[in-house]
Amino acid sequence: MLDEPYRWVEAIRNRREYLQDQLAGASPVVACRYADGLLLLTSTPGPRKIFEAYNQIAFAGVGHPADIEKLRKAVIDIAHLEAFNLSARDVSLQRLVNFGAGPLMKAAFDEIFRSPFIARIMVAELDPTDDHETFSTVDADGSFGAAQSTAVIAGSPEVTEMILAQLPDDDEPAPLEQALVTALRAWGVGRLRAEAGDDEFAEPTSAQISAAIDRALVSIRLEAGVLDRTMQRKTKFRLLDQATLTSAVDAVRGA
Amino acid sequence: MTDGGDGRSGVNPLTDGSDFLHLLREHGHAAVSTMSDAGPGALDPPTEGTTILAIRYRDGVLVAGDRRATAGNVIVYDRAAKVLSVDDRSVMALSGSPANAYEIARLLEISFQHYRRTQLQELSLDGRLRTLSRLLRDNLPMAMQGIGAVVPIYVTYEPESPRDGYAEGGKIFFYDVLGATFETVDFCTTGSGSPIIRGALYYQNRWEQPFAERDEESTLLLVLKMLETAAEFDTATGGFSPTAAIYPQVMRVTAQGISTIDEEILAATYRSANVAG
Numbered sequence: 057m058l059d060e061p062y063r064w065v066e067a068i069r070n071r072r073e074y075l076q077d078q079l080a081g082a083s084p085v086v087a088c089r090y091a092d093g094l095l096l097l098t099s100t101p102g103p104r105k106i107f108e109a110y111n112q113i114a115f116a117g118v119g120h121p122a123d124i125e126k127l128r129k130a131v132i133d134i135a136h137l138e139a140f141n142l143s144a145r146d147v148s149l150q151r152l153v154n155f156g157a158g159p160l161m162k163a164a165f166d167e168i169f170r171s172p173f174i175a176r177i178m179v180a181e182l183d184p185t186d187d188h189e190t191f192s193t194v195d196a197d198g199s200f201g202a203a204q205s206t207a208v209i210a211g212s213p214e215v216t217e218m219i220l221a222q223l224p225d226d227d228e229p230a231p232l233e234q235a236l237v238t239a240l241r242a243w244g245v246g247r248l249r250a251e252a253g254d255d256e257f258a259e260p261t262s263a264q265i266s267a268a269i270d271r272a273l274v275s276i277r278l279e280a281g282v283l284d285r286t287m288q289r290k291t292k293f294r295l296l297d298q299a300t301l302t303s304a305v306d307a308v309r310g311a
Numbered sequence: 312m313t314d315g316g317d318g319r320s321g322v323n324p325l326t327d328g329s330d331f332l333h334l335l336r337e338h339g340h341a342a343v344s345t346m347s348d349a350g351p352g353a354l355d356p357p358t359e360g361t362t363i364l365a366i367r368y369r370d371g372v373l374v375a376g377d378r379r380a381t382a383g384n385v386i387v388y389d390r391a392a393k394v395l396s397v398d399d400r401s402v403m404a405l406s407g408s409p410a411n412a413y414e415i416a417r418l419l420e421i422s423f424q425h426y427r428r429t430q431l432q433e434l435s436l437d438g439r440l441r442t443l444s445r446l447l448r449d450n451l452p453m454a455m456q457g458i459g460a461v462v463p464i465y466v467t468y469e470p471e472s473p474r475d476g477y478a479e480g481g482k483i484f485f486y487d488v489l490g491a492t493f494e495t496v497d498f499c500t501t502g503s504g505s506p507i508i509r510g511a512l513y514y515q516n517r518w519e520q521p522f523a524e525r526d527e528e529s530t531l532l533l534v535l536k537m538l539e540t541a542a543e544f545d546t547a548t549g550g551f552s553p554t555a556a557i558y559p560q561v562m563r564v565t566a567q568g569i570s571t572i573d574e575e576i577l578a579a580t581y582r583s584a585n586v587a588g
Contacts (some may be wrong), residue, residue, distance in 0.1 A: 104431070107428070107431075108428055109428065110428075128429075129429055132425065132428050132429050133334055133425075133429075136331060136334075136421055136424065136425045136428075137334065137335070137338060137340075139421055140331075140335065140340070140417070140418070140421050141340070289399055291424075
């Protein structure tokens, strides 16, 4: 049946729609640079979504938790094999995405009779060789793109665009506390945009953003991680503690 | 990535994906070389010979090694690093064939990182000891042929673990070439120069000041004296060379993590005690 070109195209189209439906409710991952490194922020009802992949590389995903785990494991495996066969300095975001996660997700997407990865992922590298590849995002169909200062993975393109518009494209990134508040605020705007669906959407007020975050935090919790170049260890990744996140929520409420 | 069972992801849910050594074999990389078809004496004498020692003192453990690498009666290198950090709280000191020892240290470091990142928790102390033991067993054919034996000391600073019955503090483990693990309480020394100083270390600990009561300064002085003593009687152990500024390598493993004792401090200690007089 699928050897007919039309059927195959139709099957791929159905698959794309299926993935859009499955991922529509995903809580976004918001990423940006800050003065001492990179910040990634999201929310989750339980399972973690932001992880350390290698010394200077972080991984984040939205979608089905089991698929995020498979992709996370694959990226970590590739990174450590590279580190063993070559050196730690040869482990890069570009290789992990362009030759690893991207083709892996594309192959899964193309296999019509098997489930694709129901996930979108983001990989972030602290101080990469090429500044334009600080962040990389991979869609469920395996297509990927790189970004220098900010990146978002979300349930829909509209939410992604709305959040990106809230993030400054600064040459001089802000300190962590300030960047965290900006990212959280952008995440709140994204949540309002997702709630609006196809309805008309006007720029929300600070009170509306704060209320949206408060509503969300009833059933989910915030999660944030940084790649911090000031850390005196090989690994630059650390999760932010609850007190830091609570301070950011308070700052958004007070704005 | 290879097909790991689900046809696409390199992940096989039926085999635990936490084992980096398994992952290496799956991808066609031997964990350590086995070279089983080379007979004894097929190569020139291997590069080896060392004195390494670890002493548990009041604040943790000092781990030290001389810098000389030899092949037979030839000095190959006089600035070899024999104490390597494995992670943020443990180090491995190496005696034996440097090529295999460095490979084992590298594998150990990457294995622990891989486990922590995939499993989202630190590998237990028993798990770390077992991993090193497996690597030594994999190295057995090389050791049996007399060209690749590795006898490491593994030193770690562990937080208190009531579940495993550990108190907080420094721990010293040593291995034989077959991979058997032994824990020693106060000190450990291996390598060609170790028989020369083992009795002296015992004497110091038993009849002079116990090591566990010593501060870092006096422990460091003892370490340097012991390495000089080993170098005096063992040609494969390098001594302190003031003209070439070659100092032993000394690392401290404490609650604050791993750090190397600066050469300025070593030089001052040598001068103060006239160790290399």
